[in-house]
Amino acid sequence: EVQLVESGGVVVQPGGSLRLSCAASGFTFDDYTMHWVRQAPGKGLEWVSLISWDGGSTYYADSVKGRFTISRDNSKNSLYLQMNSLRTEDTALYYCAKNAIAVAVYWYFDLWGRGTLVTVSS
Amino acid sequence: EIVLTQSPGTLSLSPGERATLSCRASQSVSSSYLAWYQQKPGQAPRLLIYGASSRATGIPDRFSGSGSGTDFTLTISRLEPEDFAVYYCQQYGSSPRWTFGQGTKVEIK
Numbered sequence: 001e002v003q004l005v006e007s008g009g010v011v012v013q014p015g016g017s018l019r020l021s022c023a024a025s026g027f028t029f030d031d032y033t034m035h036w037v038r039q040a041p042g043k044g045l046e047w048v049s050l051i052s053w054d055g056g057s058t059y060y061a062d063s064v065k066g067r068f069t070i071s072r073d074n075s076k077n078s079l080y081l082q083m084n085s086l087r088t089e090d091t092a093l094y095y096c097a098k099n100a101i102a103v104a105v106y107w108y109f110d111l112w113g114r115g116t117l118v119t120v121s122s
Numbered sequence: 123e124i125v126l127t128q129s130p131g132t133l134s135l136s137p138g139e140r141a142t143l144s145c146r147a148s149q150s151v152s153s154s155y156l157a158w159y160q161q162k163p164g165q166a167p168r169l170l171i172y173g174a175s176s177r178a179t180g181i182p183d184r185f186s187g188s189g190s191g192t193d194f195t196l197t198i199s200r201l202e203p204e205d206f207a208v209y210y211c212q213q214y215g216s217s218p219r220w221t222f223g224q225g226t227k228v229e230i231k
Binding site: 046112 | 214215
């Protein structure tokens with residue numbers, strides 16, 4: 001089955017760190033750029049970060065640049081998001097999403113996971 | 123960064139009616155790189171339309187997309203009960219800056 005499953009979301013204090021994971025299955029993971037997208041409670045969607053299929057290119061939203069690091073392990077079909085210096089405004093449901101086109105970067109997303117909830121609160 | 127503005131914020135309609143959702147961009151969206159997603163409560167977004175007018179795999183033909191430049195439309199020809207959800211537009215393709223509209227909620231009248 002083609003799917004993405006996120007994990008790692010917890011309650012963390014402001015200034016803390018957290019690592020999210022996304023396990024992919026059912027497709028050739030190392031052919032596709034992957035993304036993290038977040039949704040604050042009751043709000044819309046915000047793109048967070050991407051990593052190219054080979055890990056050679058990464059990009060970040062200005063709101064997380066310098067604090068978050070995206071990575072992947074193609075041998076484990078897994079995507080990660082290391083989140084440091086967390087702020088209350090980082091509270092959100094974090095989705096991983098798959099690029100629709102293989103070996104390309106700037107495309108829409110054709111597969112999403114169900115998300116993992118990160119709550120930043122003292 | 124391209125800002126997408128969706129209207130209306132909420133659309134109250136009855137099953138069987140036609141829904142017309144608008145997405146306006148702050149600058150021209152190159153090559154009509156505009157997608158639409160549907161999100162139901164507690165679920166991940168689902169791709170409906172890409173390239174402004176191409177339906178994704180498995181999407182019923184009652185969903186259609188149109189537009190170019192800065193003005194785009196998602197039309198649901200006859201609303202089914204399962205179509206009541208929030209719809210987001212997204213621009214892609216021009217730079218590593220993906221942006222979404224704020225969403226339009228289609229609710230049962």
